Amino acid sequence: MYYVDTAYNSIHKFGEELCGDHIEQVTLDDCKILVLADGMGSGVKANILATLTSKIAATMLREGASLEETIDTIVHTLPVCSQRHLAYSTFTIVKVFKDGVVYVAEFDNPSIFVFKNGHDVPIKKTKKEINGKTILESTFKLDEDSLLVAVSDGVVHAGVGRSLALGWQWKNVNEYLRDFSTKEVTTTSVTGSVLEVCQNLYENKAGDDTTVLAVKIREQETINLFSGPPKNPDNDYEVIKEILEAEGKVVVCGGTTASIVARTLGTEMDVDLTTMTPEIPPVGIIPRIELVTEGVITINKALAIIKGYMNPEFNSKVLAKLHERNAASMLARLLIENCDKLNIWIGQAVNPAHQNESFPMDFTFKINQLREMARLMENMGKEVKVYYI
Numbered sequence: 001m002y003y004v005d006t007a008y009n010s011i012h013k014f015g016e017e018l019c020g021d022h023i024e025q026v027t028l029d030d031c032k033i034l035v036l037a038d039g040m041g042s043g044v045k046a047n048i049l050a051t052l053t054s055k056i057a058a059t060m061l062r063e064g065a066s067l068e069e070t071i072d073t074i075v076h077t078l079p080v081c082s083q084r085h086l087a088y089s090t091f092t093i094v095k096v097f098k099d100g101v102v103y104v105a106e107f108d109n110p111s112i113f114v115f116k117n118g119h120d121v122p123i124k125k126t127k128k129e130i131n132g133k134t135i136l137e138s139t140f141k142l143d144e145d146s147l148l149v150a151v152s153d154g155v156v157h158a159g160v161g162r163s164l165a166l167g168w169q170w171k172n173v174n175e176y177l178r179d180f181s182t183k184e185v186t187t188t189s190v191t192g193s194v195l196e197v198c199q200n201l202y203e204n205k206a207g208d209d210t211t212v213l214a215v216k217i218r219e220q221e222t223i224n225l226f227s228g229p230p231k232n233p234d235n236d237y238e239v240i241k242e243i244l245e246a247e248g249k250v251v252v253c254g255g256t257t258a259s260i261v262a263r264t265l266g267t268e269m270d271v272d273l274t275t276m277t278p279e280i281p282p283v284g285i286i287p288r289i290e291l292v293t294e295g296v297i298t299i300n301k302a303l304a305i306i307k308g309y310m311n312p313e314f315n316s317k318v319l320a321k322l323h324e325r326n327a328a329s330m331l332a333r334l335l336i337e338n339c340d341k342l343n344i345w346i347g348q349a350v351n352p353a354h355q356n357e358s359f360p361m362d363f364t365f366k367i368n369q370l371r372e373m374a375r376l377m378e379n380m381g382k383e384v385k386v387y388y389i
Helices: 043-062 067-077 170-182 187-201 233-245 255-264 296-310 316-321 327-337 363-379
Strands: 003-011 021-027 031-039 089-097 101-107 113-116 126-130 133-141 146-151 210-218 222-227 249-253 270-272 283-285 291-293 341-346 383-388
Touching (some): 003 187, 021 210, 043 067, 067 126, 170 187, 222 255
Parallel strands (some): 222 341
Antiparallel strands (some): 089 101, 101 133, 146 210
16 A cells, blocks of 8 residues: 655736635545646636635545536536636546555646656546536556646646747646656655746746646655653653654654653764754754754744645745755655654653743643644645654
8 A cells, every 4th residue: 555645836826816726635544635626717716716616526525426426516516607608617636546546537627647757658538528518537557656747727828928939838848747757756846846947937927827736656654753751751761662663764853852862772962063053953863763853943943844835825945945954944854755654752741941931932832833743744634643651
C-alpha cells in the first residue's frame, strides 16, 4: 500500500481578491479524492461557484455516491450562463487508491498530464453523457516512478496577450512537466515550478485564475516528533526507548528534551552554528536523530512557514523559505515534504524557564503550538496521532 502524495496551489487573476479556482481534498482509508473546480469568470462569483462544485463533488463521492448522482446534483445546483449556455463551473475529479489505481473524471478542464520516467503515459478515455454534459472518464495505474498533474485553463493560457500570443498551450506544458518525472522531485516542487513559470509568462499580472495539482505515490514516511520531557522523570529512558524503536524518523524539539535524549543514548549533542540566525537558534546534532531543534521559538517559526505554504494563493517566497538553512525551515520542510504520518509525543513536564515572568512563552503555549501543528498536518491530509507523556 502506498501513500498518496499531493500538492496544489493557485494564482488568482490580477486585480481580484479571490481565486476563481478551488481544490477540495478528502482522505479516506483506501484513497484520496481531489476535485479541481474552475468557476466561470473570476472574482467572488467564480470563487463561490468553484467552491460549491468542489465541495459538493468531494462530499458526495466521500459518502459513496456515484459519478452520475454527483454530477446530477452539481448540474441542478449551479446555474447555466443565460448568454453563452455554458456551465458556470468546470472540474477535474481525481480519485487515487493506495494500491496505485487512479480514476479520473474530466469536464471541460485541460486534459490531465501523466508521465513515467520521462515519458508520456497514454491514457485511454471514454465519453459519458450525464445530463447533457460530456464527461471524460479514465482508469489507470500509477507507480513510484509516475507523476500526475491536473491544471486549470489559466496554466495553458499563461502569457496570452503578453509574452506568448497563443499562451503556453497544453503541449508545451506537457513538455515542461515531462522532465520532472525523471527526477527525485516532490509534488510541492512541481506545483511551485509550474506556477512560477506562469507568473513569469503573465508578467506577474495573471490574466486568469491559475491552479496546479500534482500527485505521486510512494512508500509512507513517518515522523516521530518528540517535544518536552516526560511528566515523570523516572520514565525518561522507557519513553525515549519507545520513540527510538518506533517506525520512522525521530525529530526532537527543545533543548532540555535533546539533552535527555543524548544522555539516554550515551552520547553528547553537537551544535551546527552554520544554521543559526538572529531569530532562530541553531540545529543540534545527535546520532540516530533526524533533526534536533530548540523548542517554542523554532516551532513557532516553522508553523508560520507551514501556514504560509497552506495559503491557497501561490507565494514563491514561501517555497523559497522551505529551502533555507535554518532550524525552522528544515522542520517545516520535513513535515511538508517528507512526512505522511506524524506522531507527536508531548512531554508534560513543566520547563522552569517557561515560568519566568520575563519569558513570554509558557507551558500552555507549547502545548497549543503542538496541537496547532497536529491540526495543520491533518488539514494537509496527513495521518496524525498525539501522545501525552
